[in-house]
Amino acid sequence: MEQRKLLLSMMVVGMLSSAALAISPMGPPVATLAEGQYAVGLGYAYGEQTLEVSGITSGTGDAELDDLQNNMYYGCVGYGVSDVWSIGVALGVADAEFDADSGDDFDGDTEFGFAISTKRTLHDNGTDTKWGTVFQYCSLASEDKISNTSSYANGHLSGITAGKLELDWYEMQLAMGPAVQVNEDVSVYGGPFLHFVEADLRHKAGGSVAEVELEQLFELGGYIGVLMNLGGSAHLSAEFLITGEAWGFGIGAMFPM
Numbered sequence: 001m002e003q004r005k006l007l008l009s010m011m012v013v014g015m016l017s018s019a020a021l022a023i024s025p026m027g028p029p030v031a032t033l034a035e036g037q038y039a040v041g042l043g044y045a046y047g048e049q050t051l052e053v054s055g056i057t058s059g060t061g062d063a064e065l066d067d068l069q070n071n072m073y074y075g076c077v078g079y080g081v082s083d084v085w086s087i088g089v090a091l092g093v094a095d096a097e098f099d100a101d102s103g104d105d106f107d108g109d110t111e112f113g114f115a116i117s118t119k120r121t122l123h124d125n126g127t128d129t130k131w132g133t134v135f136q137y138c139s140l141a142s143e144d145k146i147s148n149t150s151s152y153a154n155g156h157l158s159g160i161t162a163g164k165l166e167l168d169w170y171e172m173q174l175a176m177g178p179a180v181q182v183n184e185d186v187s188v189y190g191g192p193f194l195h196f197v198e199a200d201l202r203h204k205a206g207g208s209v210a211e212v213e214l215e216q217l218f219e220l221g222g223y224i225g226v227l228m229n230l231g232g233s234a235h236l237s238a239e240f241l242i243t244g245e246a247w248g249f250g251i252g253a254m255f256p257m
Helices: 002-009
Strands: 038-054 064-082 085-098 111-124 129-146 150-152 157-160 163-183 186-205 208-229 235-243 246-256
Touching: 038 186, 085 129, 208 246
Parallel strands: none
Antiparallel strands: 038 064, 038 208, 038 246, 064 085, 085 111, 111 129, 129 163, 150 157, 163 186, 186 208, 208 235, 235 246
């Protein structure tokens, strides 16, 4: 029992996301820190996403920006507000990129971002399973210089002349599910979740600014993760997430305080 509690207490920082476009790891959907306890972690994550384009566009067919990709590197800290409620903050850097239909691809620079997370245990069977929920908010920005006339989003964003493309966005995720102790060294977690993304893409050239909105509203998906004891105070977690328009994975190390 004590081994299980120690393992679960460290899961809160398992995959707290850096701020990121696409899709972000969330960690177990339960509060896992005792009241007043801290934990720290670091990790890497990757994601891909398709976003719908709105605003002034041209072209035919679906107005979609396909395969936005990002890499994330972050550190995070979690705190137990009570035995059934944990909060977390993540700080890190991430990049974003997507292909052009013609001209220059968007290869965004690495920018600072942040995320906040809150988790609450709803039920504990007292042996090996907890049920709960997690809410996460992320925000970030990235930009790239375009040297050639380019088009994106299946031709809907055409005639993008030499200048600067700026992308900033936020995403929200809400999940519910269990965290299960398989044995003294391995725990698994996951469940269904809702994913929401909204972004602004701005083109700046010669003092003029044009802007379109990118979004993916309330996609339903699922995720699964595993936490493994590496010995001593170190633990390793890995997580995979997928919706109809996005997928991502992450890996992280955690340390109790």
